[in-house]
Amino acid sequence: MNHLLFRCCKPLSAWGFCLFSTFVSIHAYSAPTLNILNWDDYLSEEAIAGWESLEGVKVQVIAYDNEDVRDLLLTDLTQNHIDLAIVDSQSATKLAKLGYVINLKETVSLSGIEPEWLQKCGDSGVPYLWGTLGIAYREDKVHQPVNAWADLFSERDDLKGHIGMLGDYYSIMVPALIHLNLSPNTDKEVDLKATFELLKKQSDSVLTYEYAPSFLSNSTKKDDLYAAVVYSGDQFLMNETVGKEVWRYVLPEEQSIVWLDCWVVPTNSEKQSLALSFIEYISQAKVAAKNSEEIGVATVSHAAHGLQSKTMAEDALIYPRMESPDKFLPVEMLSDANIQQRIRIQEAVKVIHESK
Incomplete structure (x- = not known):
């Protein structure tokens, strides 16, 4: 968004x-x-x-x-x-x-x-692929797994200065809001203010607000990125970029969001x-099945899903179980006023980070 x-x-x-x-x-x-x-x-x-x-x-x-x-x-x-x-x-x-x-x-x-x-x-719009928001971390760099949003705000010594956050006005706030037990779609000013304070404090530990796969491709500091907020499937591109299987994707222990991409x-x-x-x-089912499997992201077609390999179709990180409605939250349309407030927070956090 x-x-x-x-x-x-x-x-x-x-x-x-x-x-x-x-x-x-x-x-x-x-x-x-x-x-x-x-x-x-x-x-x-x-x-x-x-x-x-x-x-x-x-x-x-x-x-x-x-x-x-x-x-x-x-x-x-x-x-x-x-x-x-x-x-x-x-x-x-x-x-x-x-x-x-x-x-x-x-x-x-x-x-x-x-x-x-x-x-x-x-x-x-026509649905294309869907997935979740989670954390990718380098298993060869951190002292212990990064399994929760809380880890990104914990000031862990092994993560300080090595965290990547998504920089858009919505995704930058999701981990913080969920960590504070608040809705990712909240429009309450008190909630957004609390989130800003948390993100401001966290900025000391953040390496970048750039999309992690791009950061790994473009930055001279790519080896300093140990954990990042990413979209499911990004870990495959990240491992391909660094040339080894060191990035692991996890769904946080807390809640997360489900995203959907569409053709327009x-x-x-x-x-x-x-x-x-x-x-x-x-x-088409056959094309969608192969395309989805090649990319490593979930297809929107139940017919295509039925044509995929057992390894792909039963991968819980690609097709997480949705039995618990409280585990995965929808991304909702926000009011213009809410969006403007989030933009101000997003930009302020980045300015604070860049000034350090």
């Missing part, structure tokens, strides 16, 4: 080089191309190749790790470079209300997707028919 949907965009110059490089890479393709805005390594090469062979069209994946940039591209009506995008279910709903994505109801043929996922993505098609895309074709293809 991202605050650019709820306030004026930052100046383009803030991401000028990134956006310029993106557009140059797009225009470098002279053949018909479907441009997909997506997280890095969140779509299997086999799935891409299968659709390319079927349609005779190339796929260009434009990878993002910053939701600000994602939403800047999706809400910029002066360009039509993005044909298809992955966003979280809350952003799918917000983008639809603001008129930035098309209505997909009855335009794509879907079967086998769980009704609850269809409802969460709404009429303008921008209203200003000139290749909407191709985008719809890709959605239908990637949603």
